[in-house]
């Protein structure tokens with residue numbers, strides 16, 4: 001048997017190429033799209049992501065602004081930086097890498113970012129626009145998952161979709177996007193009863209719980225499309241001192257049952273970064289009242 005392995009890395013490369021074309025077009029129109037990333041403290045995983053983001057941003061021809069703040073930065077100093085970035089005409093996207101240290105409040109931090117530059121789609125304005133069918137900036141990871149699903153399945157109307165996980169950054173916007181595609185959507189979570197049974201209903205099963213290999217092969221409906229959003233770093237079983245990334249889905253089991261599945265790494269992760277660039281282009285177009293490119297939005 002064996003499912004089709006959805007190559008998110010290759011698909012993301014295509015999106016990044018599209019973004020680069022649009023960046024060139026925008027620059028010709030006098031707008032140089034710029035992305036600002038704020039990193040508070042020195043979480044090693046966040047360092048890695050921020051490094052990937054910088055490389056991809058520069059490779060697409062965009063300006064990359066990185067702001068590193070000490071782990072004990074005050075809210076006032078963080079907000080002063082956000083205010084400067086909100087007012088900076090060279091910055092079209094602002095992302096504050098989460099998690100932030102416990103003395104800072106993620107909700108208040110997000111609320112400080114201008115919704116027009118909120119490329120994470122986390123602000124109340126963007127979440128509300130998405131929920132009510134408006135032109136939101138949509139959180140990068142769900143946007144990337146939607147692009148992969150549309151590419152593989154075409155019209156999603158009428159399909160049973162189960163999203164396991166209900167975070168503001170992923171589960172909720174993913175469910176909203178699937179609903180907008182006319183799927184029948186279930187949001188499952190840690191308190192869901194009979195979770196394996198719920199998952200077995202899914203034509204589209206999206207796992208974003210953050211627990212390595214939690215979704216087993218017998219939770220997957222034969223022929224389903226499985227999207228694995230989890231990333232857990234664990235010790236490598238064969239290479240002492242090395243680590244590897246694993247998803248929320250027991251890949252070897254699920255791969256026997258599903259029609260298609262995203263791998264970890266190389267599935268959803270690269271799409272997240274590609275969509276961050278896409279959102280920055282979208283934000284720049286909207287801020288400057290320029291036509292928006294096709295294929296980079298939900």
Ligand SMILES: Nc1nc(=O)c2c([nH]1)NC[C@@H]1CN(c3ccc(C(=O)N[C@@H](CCC(=O)O)C(=O)O)cc3)C=[N+]21
Pocket residue numbers: 048049052095096097098099120140141231245264265266267268269270272273
């Ligand atoms: N405000 C905010 N927005 C985010 O979007 C956000 C965040 N905070 N905090 C952390 C998570 C995580 N995240 C990833 C981005 C890229 C990969 C990625 O490129 N993964 C590669 C491999 C990476 C590797 O090898 O380390 C892959 O799956 O193939 C993964 C994870 C964005 N996040």
